[in-house]
Amino acid sequence: MTQADMRRAIRPTRLADALNTAIVVLDAKEQLLYFNAAAEQFWDTSFLAVRKQGFLPFFAHNPVLANAVAEARATQQVVTLREAELIAPHGQTRIADCAITPDPDIEGAALLLELTDIEQHVRISREAQLHAMQRSTRQLVRGLAHELKNPLGGVQGAAQLLERELPNADLREYTQIILNETNRLKNLIDRMLGPINRPNFARINIHAPLEQVRQLLTIEAEQIPLTAPLRWQFDFDPSIPDLSADRDQIIQVLLNLGRNALQAMSENAAPAPELRLKTRVLRQYTIHQKRHRLVLKIELSNNGPLVPEPLVESLFLPMVSGRANGTGLGLSIAQTIAEQHQGMIEFKQKPGAVRFSLVLPLMLGTQADQSGNESP
Helix, strand or coil, rough: CCCCHHHHHHHHHHHHHHHCEEEEEEECCCCCECCCHHHHHCCCHHHHHHHHHHCHHHHHHHHHHHHHHHHHHHCCEEEEEEEEEECCCCCCEEEEECCCCCCCCCCCCEEEEEEEECHHHHHHHHHHHHHHHHHHHHHHHHHHHHHHHHHHHHHHHHHHHHHHHHHHHHHHHHHHHHHHHHHHHHHHHHHHCCCCCCCCCCEEHHHHHHHHHHHHHHHCCCCCCCCCEEEEEEECCCCCCCCEEEEEHHHHHHHHHHHHHHHHHHHHCCCCCEEEEEEEEEEEEECCEEEEEEEEEEEEEEEECCHHHHHHHHCCCCCCCCCCCCCCCHHHHHHHHHHHHHEEEEEEEEECEEEEEEEEECCCCCCCCCCCCCCC
């Protein structure tokens, strides 16, 4: 082969490696001919590894892709899949738009697979919809709470006046019931209104409040019925820089998430109950349609029961709870605190891993800018 022929052969490969779209080329026996750099990243494996094991295991793990390939071969037409959920060899889930082309104009090729990773786009769109729904619902609940507070104060005041006028002390038992119940309702309404105090921002090492959360949850786990002593797993990144946050509010958020996990594992008698804490720094991450150069992600996961699917979309809405005695306010308050830090709480689950993630921008200044901008 001449030098010119080599350049002609190498140029398309370099071009394909520069694409963000994953390109997979298979022969008639579904053996791998080509796997560009984006495909290696998408499937989290190397060309040599796929070449060695073949592509059939990918189809076995992804019947939706295998069915689309079969349809493309049968019809000799390009078949497309939208927002297909695909599973990589190591278990990671990807969301992609796929195009399967039979008999492409490539020497020796029988199939051309083009996969565009849209997971980030889907996540951002879904979060924007949920965020808008959560905000409108919270505004509705807060408006209702304010409307309830005024007549409730009147009932409480009238009960206090009535108690003073009652000649019989035995009758005051009934006014005390009224006062106790109105106090309970006022406390509930205050919780519905959400956090009153703005965050008191200061530079903190995130692993210090995480250790305090671990200690508190360990003590609480000893006081509730679990099938076995609580186990912990930790995966911390020690290089994470200090961030600007309200330490007490961050502890409140993580305690809320941890207590929910303990209650779920206790009520459903989860075998070998376990909590896992993980910290990572992510780059170029979008939170509520704003892109941040660096964010901190704190994952708190457990091996308890899955959240019922009908509840997943409304999990952070106020007054929504999957527990019989739950108020449905804890997660809503936690999400509000996260938003006051310009962050958010994400939720994902699969069997054996119910995961809540607190995502916070890593501020560069000493205090978060209330306008929503990072310090320069």
